[in-house]
Amino acid sequence: MESEGKRSYRMGARAAALEATRARIVQAAAEVWSQRWHDEVTLQHIAEAAGVSVQTIVNHFGSKDALYDALADAVAAQTGLSRQAPVGDVPGIVAALFADYERQGDANVLWIAQMDRIPAARRAAAHARGLHRAWLERVFADRLPDAGREREHALDLHYAATDIYLWKLWRRDLGLSRADAERAMRDLLDAIDPRRDQHAQ
Template sequence: MSAETLSRPYRQVARAAATEDTRRRIVAAFAAAIEQCWLDEITLDEIAAAAGTTRQTVIRLFGGKDGLLDAVAQRIAEEVELRRAVPPDAAPEAIAHALVEDYEATGDTVLRMLAQEGRHPALGRFLARGRSGHRAWVEQVFTAFLAARPAMARRLLIDQFVIVTDVYAWKLLRRDAGRSRTEAEAAIAAMIAALTAEGSSQHV
């Protein structure tokens, strides 16, 4: 077996690693851009420059802004899952703390995307993933509480939990009312506690 044959797999591994590193840098650059700019304002040339690569490479790896949005949505979903992790039967305060922790990191970006939803069809997938993920998180976090409820009551309670833990609840408290992070957590925890108490009284 020749030296060329032996070295080929190593070169392939190195190329794959370099490509993955480039992908990460491009996604990070695009994620940073959407935190500060409207989607219309962002150019692939700027993303390429920020990532230390070329526009052609961005297009080859992602196709354009639609592909970049899908990649950022995947990254955000993974980060959200980590920040929102709470143990089974967590107290309202623990749930609110994890939720606000997440919104402090992603809330403003999500709100910026929501404001542009009607102008960019590609954002539909991005935001639909967030909405379905949030509802799934609610069902997981409150699974023990919801399990014994009849179907109609369970659906109503899920809707109510989704509302009180939505990004707009965080926005109203933190951005509109100027509440501190601690105050926002306390308010959301109180709403969660009220819902669980109301749901329990109706179940009795």
């Protein structure tokens, strides 16, 4: 008869293996979807990239859209970990944001471009917008008005100044170096600092 210790170890090892497989599938999905449109990708494409069967993906996620949602959650979690910056440290904030955009900005732009016709992409984009706004509230807490319309207005300006499409404009469309693009964003953030008007009075 199997001991309790051996049974617990076996169950723990099985759970770890399942989690590793799940993570491998999500990583493969990220790689495939970073290069192709959502509706061009099949579960077979992802299965081949992950080295598993289509049935394994179905067992873990149920459907392609459910896998897409899981990928969006994983990207959001990774973004939260990578965007660590002290409150009010504009150079640090911009550097953290660019590290994120340089790593997965092109894939994010591709996903956003599909949100009008792909429900899963729309959900992912809405989730990302909420997370980005919450991040802005945290890292710019020292400069945002306390409440009301002025706070919302300031947040809107900071959102526009740090939006991924602005990164795309500078880095991809205009061909700026990363250093020059980061400088442009820092200058823009300094220009919209609500405290400038107070200091000028």
